[in-house]
Amino acid sequence: MRAAISHKFGRDYTLGAQPWTENPSIPGTWMGNPSLSVKVSQYMVSLHRRKVREGEVVTSARAIDEGTLKALYEFNKTIQAKGLSRTSRKRPAEHPPDWAGGKLRKMLNLIYVISFLCLLRFDEVLNLQWPDIEIQQLSTGDRVKISLLARKTHQNGGIAPFFLYPNPNKKFICPLTALAEWINVVGPDHMNGYVFRRKVGANSWDANPSHGMSADSFMECFRNNLLDIKIDPRPYGTHSFRRGGCQYLAMVLRWPFRNICSWGGWAENFDNPGTIFKYLLAWTDVETVTREEFMDPNRKGSDPCTSCGRTCWCR
Structure with a gap:
C-alpha cells in the first residue's frame, strides 16, 4: 500500500522520490514525497516488528522449477x-x-x-x-x-x-x-x-x-x-518465474552470485545484498533434497550435465 501511494505522489503528482522534508528556503512549507517521510518510515518499521512478534511470516511466491x-x-x-x-x-x-x-x-x-x-x-x-x-x-x-x-x-x-x-x-x-x-x-x-x-x-x-x-x-x-x-x-x-530463474542459475547452472546479480539487474551498487537471498530461499519452495540425503554417499545422481555429462551433485 505504501509503494502504491509513493508511486501516486511521485508519478501522478510529480513530487518525485525525494524524502518529505521542510523547505529550508521557506520555513513552514514542505517539499518531496509525503509517503517517504521519516515518520512514515518509522511507522512501517514498527509495523513490521509487531507483525513478526505476532508470528506472521512473510510469504513469497513459490518459485517455478x-x-x-x-x-x-x-x-x-x-x-x-x-x-x-x-x-x-x-x-x-x-x-x-x-x-x-x-x-x-x-x-x-x-x-x-x-x-x-x-x-x-x-x-x-x-x-x-x-x-x-x-x-x-x-x-x-x-x-x-x-x-x-x-x-x-x-x-x-x-x-x-x-x-x-x-x-x-x-x-x-x-x-x-x-x-x-x-x-x-x-x-x-x-x-x-x-x-x-x-x-x-x-x-x-x-x-x-x-x-x-x-x-x-x-x-x-x-x-x-x-x-x-x-x-x-x-x-x-x-x-x-523471477525466483525460479534465479534458483535455476544458482543451483543448476552453478552461476556465481555476482553473475546472477549482474544478469538480474541487482549489481548496480550492491546496496541490498539480501535481495538475491529472498529469491534463492523461501519456505514456500519445494524441498529438492530430504534431510537423510544430504550426506548419503549413495544418493541418487542428478540429471546429466549438458557440458561434461556428470551426474554427481558436486559438479
Missing part, C-alpha cells in the same frame, strides 16, 4: 497436436483443458521461457514489443537479443540487454524454439506492436497491435495451465 516448466510444455504440446474445436460455452467446464487452444499455449510458453531465463516480472515481459526482440545470426548459430525500455528498478531506461542462446537438450526452456513457434503462428506480416496480444476467446488474440495482454489475464491463463498438470496454483504469483 524445471520440472514444472517441462510438465507445462509437454501438456501444451498435446493440446497443440490434437487442436481445439469448441462447440459451446459449456465445453470448457466439461473439458477443463479446452480453456485454451494450441496457438494461445505457444504464446504462453514463450512468456514462460523469457520470464524464467531473464528473471523478469510479468509486466516487464508483457510490455515487450517486436522491435525489442532481435534474432542475431552468428558464425556459431543464432541467438536472441531482448532489450527492455524500462523496468521497476530502471524507470528511465539504461537496461543492459539479454542475450539468449538455443538449448537443444532442453527444448522446454529453449528460447529460440519458443520464439520460432510463436513467429510461425503470428506470421512475419504481423510482427508489430506488442509481442503478446490481448487474449480473445480460447485460441485467438486482439488484431490491434497496441492492445497487449494484461497481467491479470496472463495470471488467469497461468493458473489454468497449472491446473492442467494437477498443480495447486495458489502459492504462485507475479515473481514465481
Whole structure:
C-alpha cells in the first residue's frame, strides 16, 4: 500500500522520490514525497516488528522449477497436436483443458521461457514489443537479443540487454524454439506492436497491435495451465518465474552470485545484498533434497550435465 501511494505522489503528482522534508528556503512549507517521510518510515518499521512478534511470516511466491516448466510444455504440446474445436460455452467446464487452444499455449510458453531465463516480472515481459526482440545470426548459430525500455528498478531506461542462446537438450526452456513457434503462428506480416496480444476467446488474440495482454489475464491463463498438470496454483504469483530463474542459475547452472546479480539487474551498487537471498530461499519452495540425503554417499545422481555429462551433485 505504501509503494502504491509513493508511486501516486511521485508519478501522478510529480513530487518525485525525494524524502518529505521542510523547505529550508521557506520555513513552514514542505517539499518531496509525503509517503517517504521519516515518520512514515518509522511507522512501517514498527509495523513490521509487531507483525513478526505476532508470528506472521512473510510469504513469497513459490518459485517455478524445471520440472514444472517441462510438465507445462509437454501438456501444451498435446493440446497443440490434437487442436481445439469448441462447440459451446459449456465445453470448457466439461473439458477443463479446452480453456485454451494450441496457438494461445505457444504464446504462453514463450512468456514462460523469457520470464524464467531473464528473471523478469510479468509486466516487464508483457510490455515487450517486436522491435525489442532481435534474432542475431552468428558464425556459431543464432541467438536472441531482448532489450527492455524500462523496468521497476530502471524507470528511465539504461537496461543492459539479454542475450539468449538455443538449448537443444532442453527444448522446454529453449528460447529460440519458443520464439520460432510463436513467429510461425503470428506470421512475419504481423510482427508489430506488442509481442503478446490481448487474449480473445480460447485460441485467438486482439488484431490491434497496441492492445497487449494484461497481467491479470496472463495470471488467469497461468493458473489454468497449472491446473492442467494437477498443480495447486495458489502459492504462485507475479515473481514465481523471477525466483525460479534465479534458483535455476544458482543451483543448476552453478552461476556465481555476482553473475546472477549482474544478469538480474541487482549489481548496480550492491546496496541490498539480501535481495538475491529472498529469491534463492523461501519456505514456500519445494524441498529438492530430504534431510537423510544430504550426506548419503549413495544418493541418487542428478540429471546429466549438458557440458561434461556428470551426474554427481558436486559438479
